[in-house]
Amino acid sequence: MTGLTQQHDSSYNLLVRKPYSIFCCELNERITMPKLKIVELNKELDIEQGIPILMGASLQGVNFGFICGGNAACGTCTVVVKEGADSLKPRNAKESFLAKAMMLGDDQRLGCQTEMGSGDLTVSIPALGRPASPFSLPFPR
Structure with a gap:
């Protein structure tokens, strides 16, 4: 079972395939992300x-670029939501503060x-249209 990890909880035996597709053995159904x-x-x-x-x-x-390390301090990771905004949570306090300062639209x-x-x-990601920069590094883990 290469590429699979097994997770257990009280009622299901889950096999997780990367990236993120789950097959539930007991229910015999596939759960998609x-x-x-x-x-x-x-x-x-x-x-x-x-x-x-x-x-x-x-x-x-x-x-895509982020200068602040993902701390809601720069706005370089701004995305424009084209479809599916109704499934998102409202902005948290950090995002609301920066969105107001940057005058970001609801989308x-x-x-x-x-x-x-x-x-x-x-989504549309404006940063992907910009030239590569040293700030377009993988997200810190």
Whole structure:
């Protein structure tokens, strides 16, 4: 079973395939993760609900600039939500503060603070249209 890890809880025996597709052995059904669709790359990533967009994308090799290390202090990881905004949680306090300071619209979110919701999400990432910089590094683990 290469590429699989086994997780146990009180009622299910789960086999987790990377990246993030889960097969539940007892229920005999496949559970899929929400998809992040990135317009500029014409690419879909499976990202677990509750994982910040920036981290989930970076863990799968899609890096876009962030100067502050994912601490909601710079705005370089701003994404524009095209579809699926209804599945996202409201902005947290850190994101709200910076969004107000930067005058971000309701469709603009910080990738470092916005967690994947329960549904698919389509975003445009303006930073992907910029030249590469030393700040386009993998998300710190």
